Amino acid sequence: MNRLGIAAIAIGVLVAVVAPFLLKPFGIYLISMWAVLTVAAIGLNLTLGYAGQVSLAQGAFVGIGAYTVALLTQAGYPFALAFVAAGLLCFIIGWLLGYPALRVQHHYLAFVTLAFTTLVFLLLRNEQWLTNGIYGINGIARPIFFGWSSVKPLNFYFFCLTALAVLSFATWWMLRSPWGRAFVALRENPVRAASIGVDTRRYTLMAFAIGSSLGGLAGALYAPLVQFIEPGSFALNLSFNLLLMVIVGGSGYFFGPFVGALIAVLLPEWMRVAEGYYLIVYAALIMVMMAFCPSGLLGLAERLLKPVARRGRLEPILRAKEAAQ
Amino acid sequence: MASLIQLLVSGLATGAIYALIAVGFTLLWQTSQTINFAQGEFVMLPAFFVLAAVNFGTPFWLAALIGIAVSVVILGLLFKLIVVDPMLRYGVLPLVISTIALSLLLKESAKDFYSSQAQPFPALVPATDIHVLGAVISTQSLAVLAVAIATVAMLHFVLNKTRLGRSMQATAQNPTLARILGIPVQRMVLYTFLINAALVAIASILISPIYLAKFTNGETLGMAAFLAAIIGGFNQVRGAILGGLILGVLDNLSAAYLSSQYRAAFPLLILIVVILFRPQGLLGRVEERTV
Numbered sequence: 001m002n003r004l005g006i007a008a009i010a011i012g013v014l015v016a017v018v019a020p021f022l023l024k025p026f027g028i029y030l031i032s033m034w035a036v037l038t039v040a041a042i043g044l045n046l047t048l049g050y051a052g053q054v055s056l057a058q059g060a061f062v063g064i065g066a067y068t069v070a071l072l073t074q075a076g077y078p079f080a081l082a083f084v085a086a087g088l089l090c091f092i093i094g095w096l097l098g099y100p101a102l103r104v105q106h107h108y109l110a111f112v113t114l115a116f117t118t119l120v121f122l123l124l125r126n127e128q129w130l131t132n133g134i135y136g137i138n139g140i141a142r143p144i145f146f147g148w149s150s151v152k153p154l155n156f157y158f159f160c161l162t163a164l165a166v167l168s169f170a171t172w173w174m175l176r177s178p179w180g181r182a183f184v185a186l187r188e189n190p191v192r193a194a195s196i197g198v199d200t201r202r203y204t205l206m207a208f209a210i211g212s213s214l215g216g217l218a219g220a221l222y223a224p225l226v227q228f229i230e231p232g233s234f235a236l237n238l239s240f241n242l243l244l245m246v247i248v249g250g251s252g253y254f255f256g257p258f259v260g261a262l263i264a265v266l267l268p269e270w271m272r273v274a275e276g277y278y279l280i281v282y283a284a285l286i287m288v289m290m291a292f293c294p295s296g297l298l299g300l301a302e303r304l305l306k307p308v309a310r311r312g313r314l315e316p317i318l319r320a321k322e323a324a325q
Numbered sequence: 326m327a328s329l330i331q332l333l334v335s336g337l338a339t340g341a342i343y344a345l346i347a348v349g350f351t352l353l354w355q356t357s358q359t360i361n362f363a364q365g366e367f368v369m370l371p372a373f374f375v376l377a378a379v380n381f382g383t384p385f386w387l388a389a390l391i392g393i394a395v396s397v398v399i400l401g402l403l404f405k406l407i408v409v410d411p412m413l414r415y416g417v418l419p420l421v422i423s424t425i426a427l428s429l430l431l432k433e434s435a436k437d438f439y440s441s442q443a444q445p446f447p448a449l450v451p452a453t454d455i456h457v458l459g460a461v462i463s464t465q466s467l468a469v470l471a472v473a474i475a476t477v478a479m480l481h482f483v484l485n486k487t488r489l490g491r492s493m494q495a496t497a498q499n500p501t502l503a504r505i506l507g508i509p510v511q512r513m514v515l516y517t518f519l520i521n522a523a524l525v526a527i528a529s530i531l532i533s534p535i536y537l538a539k540f541t542n543g544e545t546l547g548m549a550a551f552l553a554a555i556i557g558g559f560n561q562v563r564g565a566i567l568g569g570l571i572l573g574v575l576d577n578l579s580a581a582y583l584s585s586q587y588r589a590a591f592p593l594l595i596l597i598v599v600i601l602f603r604p605q606g607l608l609g610r611v612e613e614r615t616v
Contacts (some may be wrong), residue, residue: 014452033530044432048592049359054418054421059376100597100601101600103604108555108600110421111551111552111600112596112598112600113556114548114551114595114598115552115597118548118589118593119590119593119594120588122586122587122589122590124563126586126587236544240425240429243425244422244423244426254515275431276433276437277437279429279430279433280430280434280437282429282431283426283427283429283433284421284426284430285428286426287408287423287427287430289422289495290415290419290420290422290426291408291411291412291414291423293410294412294415294418294419294422
């Protein structure tokens with residue numbers, strides 16, 4: 001990591017800590033939402049950016065996590081237990097889904113996960129005895145830790161920010177451990193990784209399961225943040241949005257999800273002037289970006305800052321394509 | 326028994342529409358490795374072109390032709406030139422993302438520039454019922470089936486019996502060899518995009534009297550097309566037709582006999598089973614894996 005990168009991270013942390021004191025409650029809600037979505041997007045980035053698999057199930061895992069926390073805390077269990085349960089449950093479901101689904105790859109996985117998300121939505125909507133169906137679950141309590149209550153928006157934001165910091169540090173540590181370097185190998189050159197003895201299928205499955213578990217943890221934060229959950233929030237739209245966040249930020253870049261989630265949360269607010277047309281503009285911007293810079297905003301920044309010695313993810317692919325033609 | 330016949334006929338009618346959408350979807354995949362996540366919105370949109378033409382006072386048959394023509398230009402030609410061509414060199418993934426964004430764009434555009442309300446759409450034939458063996462079959466279902474079969478038959482004729490169609494198949498199977506044989510590969514790819522646009526426009530005109538023209542229609546229709554294509558076989562036109570018909574019939578039967586709450590779940594379960602045990606689809610060929 002160079003000096004520029006460290007400076008950018010320091011400024012980012014400073015802004016994240018100072019900003020809530022300058023914001024109105026709605027602004028605090030928005031940046032809390034940013035922290036929650038970032039956790040989910042980091043998980044998806046493991047699957048998409050490192051293992052290279054298009055997953056449309058992340059929204060469903062957020063939903064499973066949110067419902068787990070809502071149901072467990074309302075049954076009287078402490079939040080910490082529910083939080084861990086949400087992560088663990090999504091890890092197990094991710095493993096069980098990924099084990100058969102990763103036999104088939106690329107676009108097939110996109111469709112299997114798309115089917116999974118729709119199935120989860122149907123279950124949440126139809127199993128009224130458990131989830132209260134379309135009426136959703138109301139009045140989800142925010143946790144209290146050793147007498148420190150996170151009920152106030154400002155406190156809850158710092159709780160989310162701490163969770164984000166801990167989880168992203170854990171992911172960063174995992175990715176640079178000897179064990180985790182295999183994930184980078186999966187991304188850079190799966191065939192070579194396999195040839196030097198990396199069990200690519202097992203690592204792809206691990207990336208998918210850990211990514212799913214981060215989705216569940218994001219859901220565990222989402223439920224007490226909005227305090228009301230219903231099946232519609234976790235339909236296919238959320239999965240699409242999370243996917244777009246990772247892509248817009250820059251898939252495969254560690255800080256890509258942070259940037260992507262920030263844009264997904266702030267853009268609708270900035271574009272209040274455009275009213276209903278904002279989604280049209282957002283979609284058009286993504287299409288333009290895909291045509292000119294598919295490696296996302298961080299990829300664009302890297303290209304602008306290091307015009308000579310750039311080593312983007314697409315370079316080898318482009319070179320191979322040129323050579324083939 | 327009578328109700329079973331009714332369900333089968335109306336299921337086949339919806340299935341035939343799904344088949345049209347899925348055939349276009351697989352054609353794009355075969356010739357250009359384009360996975361069009363906006364295929365459902367491609368079916369939603371032409372109905373609005375037709376309605377716009379009808380609002381100008383053109384008779385329905387002319388409006389339908391205008392709708393198909395506009396679709397061929399926008400969803401065929403412009404889609405290929407503006408969205409697909411700049412993206413092909415990056416491989417499959419960025420194009421997938423781009424078509425996801427395109428689906429959002431088309432959906433929101435239909436909502437903001439036409440209407441967020443479901444619009445009634447004129448039917449092909451006046452709605453009357455025919456009684457066969459005690460079953461009540463609507464003329465609409467029969468008209469839909471007739472148009473869909475005619476369309477597929479024409480497509481089959483073009484693809485298999487004409488020089489143009491065989492050139493397109495050669496392009497799909499081996500673009501390099503096709504180029505060596507002197508086939509204008511790029512033009513053939515463009516033709517599949519135009520054919521896809523015409524197919525979705527026809528599907529749109531067939532399905533909109535049943536579902537009404539609404540900006541959210543694409544979500545279920547796109548899903549139906551993916552499912553049909555995968556269940557039948559991604560690399561076979563007849564696979565997509567079989568998949569579409571299975572899906573339509575299954576949808577009707579499961580809603581009637583199993584559970585209407587979970588009617589959307591049954592096709593997904595079949596999808597998962599097919600992907601696990603026969604990933605190439607029921608009629609598909611195994612594709613060679615390239616490194």
